Ligand SMILES: Nc1nc2c(ncn2[C@@H]2O[C@H](COP(=O)(O)O)[C@@H](O)[C@H]2O)c(=O)[nH]1
């Protein structure tokens with residue numbers, strides 16, 4: 001990652017923006033990032049890993065959002081919401097954003113690969129050797145340039161049915177039903193124990209805002225997404241580790 005950053009002439013910028021990024025490769029981070037061991041309908045074991053590009057990706061994104069907002073202000077572009085600020089393709093600011101986005105995605109990819117390797121080694125250490133049937137390596141907030149309806153656009157991609165009306169996308173999670181604050185105010189540790197029954201978990205008040213009840217009902221989301229996704233497996237969680 002360092003070599004690539006140097007090639008791009010952006011190492012100093014990444015060091016200044018991301019500070020600890022070198023030490024963070026191979027770490028889960030916080031928020032809703034998680035490692036999960038789940039069982040499918042036939043008790044097949046799956047290791048799930050939802051992770052991202054850690055602090056450096058977030059800070060780079062924050063930087064580019066700030067740049068976009070500055071440009072909107074400079075050019076007098078009126079927007080219904082300041083958070084809709086955008087960068088125009090063909091400008092140096094747009095190119096810098098894409099350069100940093102691609103670098104951060106590479107970081108996210110390696111970060112996930114490293115953690116998955118450690119999860120598998122640990123499982124093999126605890127459970128004895130086993131065959132890894134398949135590895136699906138898709139990192140968080142995956143973005144790539146695609147052509148839809150004759151136009152090149154940027155989309156976040158997850159696996160789905162390929163519905164052209166939805167640019168071949170599908171939801172990659174249920175999404176939150178309540179804010180973190182509301183969840184912390186709404187749930188108690190009794191709810192924690194009830195909602196996480198049967199799951200080996202790092203039990204802590206710190207994760208009250210991450211309880212399943214803080215998210216939308218996944219069965220309903222799947223039902224409402226049936227034009228976009230085909231359900232291949234339904235999993236039962238047995239281990240959940242949240243980033244802290
Ligand atoms: N199986 C689990 N799913 C979880 C957990 N925490 C969150 N989630 C779901 O993942 C997505 C993450 O997407 P994001 O774009 O919001 O980061 C989220 O919407 C939830 O549906 C978990 O611990 N286990």
Ligand SMILES: [Mn+2]
Nearest residue numbers: 032033052140
């Ligand atoms: Mn996330």
